Amino acid sequence: MNTRILVAEDEEIMRITVVDHLRHQGWHVDAATNGTDALECIQKGSYDLVLSDIRMPGLDGEKLLLEVKQCAPRTEVVLMTAYGNTESAVNCLKQGAADYILKPFDLDDLTFRVQRLLNIQAIKIRCVSLENCCGQRQPLIGSSAPMQQLLNLISQITQTDSTALIQGESGTGKELVAAAIHYESRRADKPYIRVNCAAIPGELLESELFGHEKGAFTGAEQTTLGKFELADQGTILLDEIGEMPLNLQVKLLRVLQEQEIERVGGNAPIPINVRVLCATARNLSEEIKKGTFREDLYYRLQVIPVTVPSLRDRREDIPALSRYFLQQFGRERGLTFTLSTEAAAALNGYPFPGNVRELKNILERLTVLAPAPHIQLWDLPVEIRGGEGQSTETGEINLAAAVAVAEKLCIRRALKKTSGNRTAAAEILGISRKNLWEKMKQYGIKSS
Structure with missing residues (x-):
């Protein structure tokens, strides 16, 4: 998925000039003629950065900034103005703006600022991924025939984005296999997020996976990104998938099919590009017979079955x-x-x-x-x-x-x-x- 930028500017010549210049850099750029239209675009889609004029009819830039920080906290906002001063710039930065630009500005300088913010954004996501995986990267050791078969299978599936179901007894190293699949794939420099479905209560797991909007439930004081959004462009491991409640299994099946999520309390789908790996020590075929695991989800997950051998x-x-x-x-x-x-x-x-x-x-x-x-x-x-x-x-x-x-x-x-x-x-x-x-x-x- 390309970098997505939204330009909100009521002055037509300025809007067209900025949009054309940013598109020429290879970024996907949408345009809005005022703050209200810009907010609608943000609520319908996902943007990495919003470049907004401060003085616009309807919803001005400062109010738009506050709305963006609530509904899309990962989106950076850069404010532009021809009437700025030091006090105004400081106030905007305190409210969460990533940068503040005075008009007229040099377009090459704008490109530099945008690229810098995108790089910082990528580093932040990478830090979350590394923190999430700290201590998990260990080599897969073994020269036995079962291990060689496993290593050969890993090398085959790393070049695809297909969903893989990793099965094996507890303690065999299923998480290490998942990490090996990610770090040998073309997504290796993108986020790798792990979620232990057994460690999170069922009523909280949906919010953990898909995020939630402000006010979605008691205590939801701000919009929070879920693990799927944090893993965008990378890989997510759903460990102990057999422990996932049935109602969430339905939503996960839709995510796999549509490649989009909805935050808890939200009403707009958010497109994602995530490779899904699942791991379990349970026999999911038996769980299907018991009625605790959906058969359609099982076949959707088991595009590539991976079995980790026991030590014996x-x-x-x-x-x-x-x-x-x-x-x-x-x-x-x-x-x-x-x-x-x-x-x-x-x-x-x-x-x-x-x-x-x-x-x-x-x-x-x-x-x-x-x-x-x-x-x-x-x-x-x-x-x-x-x-x-x-x-x-x-x-x-x-x-x-x-x-x-x-x-x-x-x-x-x-x-x-x-x-x-x-x-x-x-x-x-x-x-x-x-x-x-x-x-x-x-x-x-x-x-x-």
């Missing part, structure tokens, strides 16, 4: 992921963390029901609580390293880890049988007393 389906990636997270936490603490062979084997054998998020959380905990940077088997949580009463023949544990669990269990039983007598326990185990002491130290076992 790509165990080959656990070592690389572990190294990455340990390096990340090590930089924060000024240390170099490593895993012992036994600890790495135990991690590789654990099923990780919480997927990559669980692995990351476990490693962060270890970097805080482990007594030394070289992490040993006994530093791991008991559910990973195994414990008494746990079977070592589950098929879910690595051989080295299984041997370590069995050794630890035998030593504990021998010490218990001999009431902590190491010499007697070593004889039962068939090893030397020194060997027993070394293994007790390795596994953190005390005689008592």
Whole structure:
């Protein structure tokens, strides 16, 4: 969508001159002969900038400025006048005008001012996007076959604007996949806005997505832009889309079909150009059967289905992921963390029901609580390293880890049988007393 500018000027020669000059710069420019007509144009469409004379019949420039700040807060307003003074300029700037120009003015200077304001506007939107995504940009790590398939699919769909539905278990990295799709696409330098549909109450979600007009509901003291408007020209991620209420699903379907939104309390459609990505851990086919998700919306979202594999389906990636997270936490603490062979084997054998998020959380905990940077088997949580009463023949544990669990269990039983007598326990185990002491130290076992 091209930059849209509205020129409100009652003097015909000035209006035509300014409009023709701005159009020559490649911008889409509309014209209005007075403030009232200009306000109607703004209420019907979306403009990046309004260039208005101050003295006009009907609605003058200063009143138009106040109206624009209420109904289109993202639109910048530049006021022009042949009767200006310092006090008038200061008042206009205090009321929210982006600039103030005295007539007659140089058209090249006008172009410079307009371009500067548009650049500042783009930076503001970019800052919102970066703040929204802060901490979310992490690489997709993995050389396993499922990950290679996923990465190949991402590279294919980044060159399109088609809607994608990203599905996978909780903790698999669906948000990272969505970010990768955006930042490798042709919209990479445009806004990337995320909305967690599960974190916002249903009655507030509509306003969050589509914005609201002043007075639309109690507490709506000013017009507020929604996430879709903030994401214009870029990408929006609707995370946990399965949690969206049915009444909003209908409105989202219309947005996808018509490429326009309506603010809460508004009566004019606002055109948008946004790529929509959705993510969910739910089985939407099952939700359709339950009547909690619309079938027509499901098929509209699933133009490109993307499935993120669970960590247990790509165990080959656990070592690389572990190294990455340990390096990340090590930089924060000024240390170099490593895993012992036994600890790495135990991690590789654990099923990780919480997927990559669980692995990351476990490693962060270890970097805080482990007594030394070289992490040993006994530093791991008991559910990973195994414990008494746990079977070592589950098929879910690595051989080295299984041997370590069995050794630890035998030593504990021998010490218990001999009431902590190491010499007697070593004889039962068939090893030397020194060997027993070394293994007790390795596994953190005390005689008592």
